[in-house]
Amino acid sequence: MELKQGFKLGCFEVRPLTGEVSGADGVAHVEPKVMEVLAALAQRPGEVVEREELLKLIWGARAAVADEPLTRCIAELRRALGDSRQTPVYIQTIPKRGYRLLCPVTMLAACAAAPGPTEPTAAVPAAASAPQIPPPARRRATHPAVLGGGLAAAIILTGIALWGMDRGAAVSNSAEPIARNTIAVLPFTDVGGSPDSAYFGEGLADEILNRLSAVEGLRVVARTSSFAVRAATDDVRSIGQRLAVAHVLEGTVRRDGERVRIDVQLVDAARGYRVWNAPYEGVLGDIFALQDEIANTIVAKLRDTVPTELPATPIATSAPTTNLDAYQLLLRGRQQLNRRDENSLRRSILLFQQAIELDPHFGQAYVELAKAYVLLPTYSAEIQDEMFDQALATLAAGVEQDASLDDSMQVVLALVASARWDWIAAEVAFRRALEHEPSDSDLLVWYSQFLAAVGRPEAALEQARRAREIDLLSPVVNHRLSVASMWIDADDDAARYAQVADELGMGPAPDAYIVLRLRQRDYAAVRPLLIGVQTMFARPTAWVDPLLDALSDPSRRPQGVEALARAEQARDIPPKYLFGSWLYLGETRRAIDAGLRLVNDRPSFNVEFVFAREARELRRDPRFGELVRAIGLSRYWDRFGWPERCRHSGDTISCD
């Protein structure tokens, strides 16, 4: 088949000569190698094309060593086609063999006469359970190569910014057996409600999910993953596979005035049958008791099928408010809060404030309001300290009204303390928050960031792994695992999880990307980032090329040092870039000077980087103790123990 002139693949038109993949939502441009892979698969639709064959065909003799480039090309194609590895519509991975194109291919000229876009028809049975065709991905500038970032990376709270909704394809541990004590709670469908009332079904499912998460012996998938996968497919078996869970709880809710009816069903996703279903009816005032009853029944049903012993103590939560209007405002506010953007966060603040007005004793509303204040500066131009002060004032007001808030407000205290480098208070608050919410993947991610910042990279990795166990499909969790892997020098893992995060729809994370690329000596990938962010904000770029030249060719180091010194003198380089650049150039004394200035802007100082291998010489410098004390870590270590890699004597501190 002569495909060079173009061919049609499902609802996409592919033009190999120009590298274009056109869908209903626009045109994506792919690299020549990526297009060659697609064209090779399109030559034999429905057939397995072996990896070795593809490598030999496209990369020739150079393909003898590794097949990573092919993996990258496939990932890029999936992005361009909006496809998923787990539930493929276009490209299927055949483990240990190769790839198969699932769609029929027709020449573009023949397709031109066809009336409108054609949905792909499964060419092989493997695609029989495939979900609806995803819309073609808009070619977005979310890749770090499009927009710039910083060498020294961002702040601990950067993670908050990345706490976005998962919107991408799934990457599950499909090769591993699925444990029986696992369950995902999907958002309940609000039957007969308007789009505006979806918050009620989501909120109800969220409340049940939280109750089940507290049951020892049960592993409950975090909200981000279970809610995202519901948006992608209705097929429960597929959901079970994607989330690596044995059970799925789904339901509907119908409201008629004060009356409420909830229909729930528990499905054995692995075996494909309904374990149990039941209707629950009552008035809105019964909603908290209904949530308890549903959760207790699920635990009872799972007790019969789960090998691990589940506690017999019934779940019994006290009603958080007697004002049901205030409660519904809380649910609406949470829905907005979970969207993680400025407009939604501001809306959530208004809703929580209204809830408090209706019920000034509603403790949860104070905590959620405080959380929104803490998150807002990451998504807006609001000044961090001002918002933090508002959050703390809100918590203080909440505690006056409801003394039982102590546990649930720890997460807010932990975030504020870690951002303000009050490491001791942060550690205490994180530990208490985790006692209260041990299965909160956001909390685990934040704690992982915190641990990396206080020089405990192994513990940081452990928390990131725990987060991924319960939130497999979260791009933020995968990104965190990538970064945590990088800090223990597991660069291959870091690259792998970074790719997963990217496939799941991770937003720009340029700082980690830069560090990883520099470790791979991929200077060409780093250059556009640095040039981009400098130019975007009207900053000179004269230092960028000499710096990268010096890194790629040690004989050009003097020119790099000179260019950077000039940029420093003229304030042409942002402080966090300067700190990182001096480190990379081995100018330790200058790096410490830059670091000591950077402590004046905590939000841009990524303390995690101080413990990276790039900063090894910094940690051995006699002045390292000065920087450690300026960051406040020595007090933390005095209280919680010094890392094994660090030694201290008098004012001198050094770490391996």
Add this chain to the structure above:
Amino acid sequence: MTDYARILLLATLAAAAPDALAQTFAGNDIVAGTADELATTIATRRAELENDHNAIAMLVDQLILPRFDMRRGSRAILAEHWDSASPADRDRFVTAFYDYLVATYGDLLLHFKPETLRVQPFDGDPVHSPARVHTIITLNDGTEVDVDFVMVGHDRDWLVVDIEAEGVSYVRTYRSQFRVDIATDGLGSVIEWLERKAASVPPPSTR
């Protein structure tokens, strides 16, 4: 000029083709209207503007400045240092920062293409301030970049205080830079640096 510079240019100054749904928030209309007006002006005065940096500065004064809340934006950038600054230093910073932006970006106006920016449906609260206007800018290579205008105001009167391109905030970027510089050398030094930078930019015809 790179695409990145063009992003900011377009984000700040460009024209728009608003979606029908985007009309429910006055801020969307303001972004679109300002951009339309700018496009028309540039099309009719291109030759003059290409050779006269002062003419560009005047154009920015007339069309862009009225749509920006430079004072509020400056306060957001200086953060805690705004509160401790004298009224005179605040005024001087606002002026210096504005001049710096005009000097640095002004001539990029000339590269503006009206069809490259699309205003997206508004998803915020049209009553409470601040609110975001979402736009998508298409770069020369076809890449699409999300650019948000953060606006403050009420009724039909809304002003831009921040611009965010793919999560990179203009205000937060400069806040970070100046926070370190001020801690090291003081606010006066930062203002002088801005003034020097603005004065050192040659007219576009000689660049």
